[in-house]
Amino acid sequence: MDAEFFADGDRVAVLTTEPVGVLDYRAPADGVALGAFVACPLGPRRVAGVVWGPGESALPLERLRPILALPDAPPMQAELRRFLERAAAYTLTPLPAMLRLATRAPGLWDGPATRRVLHRAGASPVRLTEARARVLDVLDAHGGAGLTAAELAAEAGVSGGVVRGLVDAGTLSEALAPRDAPFARLDPTRPGPDLTGDQAAGAALLRAAIAAGGYGTTLLQGVTGSGKTEVYLEAVAEALAHGRQSLVLLPEIALTAEFLGRVEARFGARPAEWHSGAGGADRRRVWRAVARGEAGLVVGARSALFLPFRDLGLVVVDEEHDTSYKQEDGVLYHARDMAVLRASVAGAQVVLSSATPSLESWVNAETGKYARVRLSSRFGPAELPDMRAIDLRAEKMETNRWISPTLARAVAARIEAGQQALLFLNRRGFAPVTVCRACGEQIGCSDCDARMVEHRFLRRLVCHQCGATRPIPETCPSCGVEGRMAAVGPGVERLAEEVAERFPDARLAVLSSDLFTTARALKDRIAAIAAGEADIIIGTQIVAKGHNFPALTLVGVIDADLGLQGSDLRAAERTFQLIRQVAGRAGRGARRGLALVQTTQPEHPVIQAILGGDDEGFWRAEASGRRMLGMPPFGRLAGVILSSPDLDSLHDFANALARADAPLRAIGAEVYGPAPAPIARIRGRHRLRMLVKADRRAPLQSALSQWAGALKPPANLRLAIDIDPQSF
Numbered sequence: 001m002d003a004e005f006f007a008d009g010d011r012v013a014v015l016t017t018e019p020v021g022v023l024d025y026r027a028p029a030d031g032v033a034l035g036a037f038v039a040c041p042l043g044p045r046r047v048a049g050v051v052w053g054p055g056e057s058a059l060p061l062e063r064l065r066p067i068l069a070l071p072d073a074p075p076m077q078a079e080l081r082r083f084l085e086r087a088a089a090y091t092l093t094p095l096p097a098m099l100r101l102a103t104r105a106p107g108l109w110d111g112p113a114t115r116r117v118l119h120r121a122g123a124s125p126v127r128l129t130e131a132r133a134r135v136l137d138v139l140d141a142h143g144g145a146g147l148t149a150a151e152l153a154a155e156a157g158v159s160g161g162v163v164r165g166l167v168d169a170g171t172l173s174e175a176l177a178p179r180d181a182p183f184a185r186l187d188p189t190r191p192g193p194d195l196t197g198d199q200a201a202g203a204a205l206l207r208a209a210i211a212a213g214g215y216g217t218t219l220l221q222g223v224t225g226s227g228k229t230e231v232y233l234e235a236v237a238e239a240l241a242h243g244r245q246s247l248v249l250l251p252e253i254a255l256t257a258e259f260l261g262r263v264e265a266r267f268g269a270r271p272a273e274w275h276s277g278a279g280g281a282d283r284r285r286v287w288r289a290v291a292r293g294e295a296g297l298v299v300g301a302r303s304a305l306f307l308p309f310r311d312l313g314l315v316v317v318d319e320e321h322d323t324s325y326k327q328e329d330g331v332l333y334h335a336r337d338m339a340v341l342r343a344s345v346a347g348a349q350v351v352l353s354s355a356t357p358s359l360e361s362w363v364n365a366e367t368g369k370y371a372r373v374r375l376s377s378r379f380g381p382a383e384l385p386d387m388r389a390i391d392l393r394a395e396k397m398e399t400n401r402w403i404s405p406t407l408a409r410a411v412a413a414r415i416e417a418g419q420q421a422l423l424f425l426n427r428r429g430f431a432p433v434t435v436c437r438a439c440g441e442q443i444g445c446s447d448c449d450a451r452m453v454e455h456r457f458l459r460r461l462v463c464h465q466c467g468a469t470r471p472i473p474e475t476c477p478s479c480g481v482e483g484r485m486a487a488v489g490p491g492v493e494r495l496a497e498e499v500a501e502r503f504p505d506a507r508l509a510v511l512s513s514d515l516f517t518t519a520r521a522l523k524d525r526i527a528a529i530a531a532g533e534a535d536i537i538i539g540t541q542i543v544a545k546g547h548n549f550p551a552l553t554l555v556g557v558i559d560a561d562l563g564l565q566g567s568d569l570r571a572a573e574r575t576f577q578l579i580r581q582v583a584g585r586a587g588r589g590a591r592r593g594l595a596l597v598q599t600t601q602p603e604h605p606v607i608q609a610i611l612g613g614d615d616e617g618f619w620r621a622e623a624s625g626r627r628m629l630g631m632p633p634f635g636r637l638a639g640v641i642l643s644s645p646d647l648d649s650l651h652d653f654a655n656a657l658a659r660a661d662a663p664l665r666a667i668g669a670e671v672y673g674p675a676p677a678p679i680a681r682i683r684g685r686h687r688l689r690m691l692v693k694a695d696r697r698a699p700l701q702s703a704l705s706q707w708a709g710a711l712k713p714p715a716n717l718r719l720a721i722d723i724d725p726q727s728f
């Protein structure tokens with residue numbers, strides 16, 4: 001067994017967050033624990049790392065440099081170290097890059113968790129200058145204590161000398177205080193709501209699994225509004241009662257406000273929040289509280305999976321089908337898979353919650369790999385919305401109008417009745433295409449294989465791949481003809497224009513991620529809509545995610561065909577999930593909802609499945625299609641993206657790689673491509689993609705790293721391997 005502690009002068013191996021990875025150092029005078037977070041010298045710099053094991057270097061001890069600093073934090077536990085190693089191996093990510101995900105607490109190495117604060121000690125000094133009086137006023141305003149000398153001087157607008165003078169005079173004295181405010185404890189003994197029969201059965205199953213200890217995954221499959229959140233909060237209660245920590249992942253920060261409120265109502269205190277938008281001090285505070293086991297529940301974005309939980313008992317992945325759980329740059333991982341991996345290492349339970357599970361999770365529940373809890377009806381009197389298609393071929397559509405007469409009548413009726421309507425169009429901006437009517441030229445991004453999208457609120461064209469913007473041209477950049485540029489097709493902004501014309505008295509709310517500069521602004525807008533401060537809501541896919549708008553009774557899907565185009569094998573699954581989720585926003589209050597789906601192909605099997613409500617039939621059909629093709633989840637896929645600014649050397653390397661496929665053939669894998677990637681150029685880099693398909697049990701990762709590691713790519717070429725790519 002490895003040593004758990006290294007004494008003064010021992011050789012220790014430190015995994016750094018630098019590309020060099022593991023380096024040997026000398027333990028400091030007070031020794032150092034296995035897993036300790038440390039700062040080490042690397043050349044002239046100081047780098048972060050974690051003590052990973054005994055050092056193995058043959059260098060004489062005096063040549064090894066000593067570890068410099070230890071933050072006041074508990075060592076990383078064996079569980080997290082194992083998880084990082086396994087996650088690195090699974091995603092083919094270098095271990096230092098994985099460690100970086102687990103050390104994103106700024107200021108962790110910046111000194112102790114306590115700080116010297118000043119408080120009132122004696123009477124006011126005899127010589128009470130104006131500056132001194134201001135210092136005392138500031139301190140009194142803070143309740144007489146709690147600020148450091150520097151903070152006090154800054155806030156009072158005086159020099160440090162004035163504050164020191166008060167200390168010397170005995171008016172103020174110094175004491176140590178914890179640096180971070182503690183988290184309030186959540187109380188699991190508070191009574192929850194009375195659960196329905198289905199809910200109670202589900203909660204009992206989850207509670208029993210947590211009480212028994214050990215790893216397991218349960219798919220919590222329930223229609224929108226059936227009480228999935230109530231049920232998994234029971235699992236959180238059980239974990240809290242056992243002194244174990246829970247993590248709830250949400251796909252969208254805008255959803256946290258409502259969730260925090262529900263947790264507070266249930267457990268009497270708010271959970272810790274973790275997301276990359278949080279400030280450094282907040283993240284540091286949460287990180288420490290998690291490491292010490294003081295935070296019983298963390299709600300966060302996918303990066304919360306890498307927090308140093310002391311005793312993780314439960315991970316909930318809410319809306320587990322959501323595409324935002326896949327991290328698409330840097331370290332490529334899927335939060336759902338990583339949740340399962342982390343829990344299996346930690347001996348924790350996983351709850352995957354969704355009304356429209358991913359096909360992967362559905363299949364795993366069917367085969368018994370996951371347990372399943374079903375909630376088949378909405379809570380209380382609320383019923384699932386009535387779903388109907390509007391056949392656009394039979395409607396009289398006006399040019400450059402996207403709302404059919406039938407849908408317009410339905411919207412008018414809701415407004416008349418004082419209810420809300422939501423129009424869903426999964427396209428940001430005003431118009432997806434800007435075209436010259438003289439020559440037919442479409443304005444594209446100069447660095448990407450993508451059209452520029454007109455954003456009228458910004459008065460600019462924007463590339464959705466690289467973010468580049470430019471003014472909307474008056475003159476065609478190709479033929480030079482003036483005044484013939486036209487916006488083609490609808491985006492949410494254009495839809496908003498149409499709605500404003502048709503319903504001039506209605507209050508509109510447009511929800512699109514690009515229209516909000518901060519998460520807080522989006523949260524506030526959503527809360528305002530829920531409170532009834534809008535009549536018509538127009539939104540992109542952010543409206544599909546779990547929001548609760550009680551007065552909303554009508555959902556109109558502007559273009560259901562949008563997601564069904566293209567060759568992606570996941571298109572059907574995605575469209576089904578998205579439209580079902582959006583429709584699920586309707587009728588969550590007392591009145592029954594209606595969802596109207598505009599389409600030119602009402603007979604399409606996916607549209608039929610959405611309208612017919614035979615969810616199980618849909619998944620069964622999808623699953624059998626995938627099984628026949630050996631596609632995920634029945635086979636495994638890896639995407640290999642090669643990119644370079646130079647197309648010729650890119651092709652040469654890709655072809656050479658394709659010919660060197662012996663390691664892949666050895667495991668029976670098939671290689672498709674190289675072919676242009678779904679987006680063939682981004683930020684000036686050409687992109688080719690290969691797909692590798694293997695049997696589920698084949699050792700795909702080791703074959704891939706052998707294969708990709710055998711050829712040395714030219715200097716400007718990047719190779720990224722995406723295990724389990726989300727589009728194929």
Ligand code: ADP
Pocket residue numbers: 193194195196199222223224225226227228229230231379
């Ligand atoms: P889901 O997560 O499945 O969409 P929620 O847990 O958000 O469903 O429940 C929908 C609504 O019904 C929420 O307002 C919730 O508070 C309420 N609700 C669900 N179950 C109960 C219950 N047993 N008692 C009281 N209210 C409930």
Ligand code: ZN
Pocket residue numbers: 445446447448450463464465466467468683
């Ligand atoms: Zn671009």
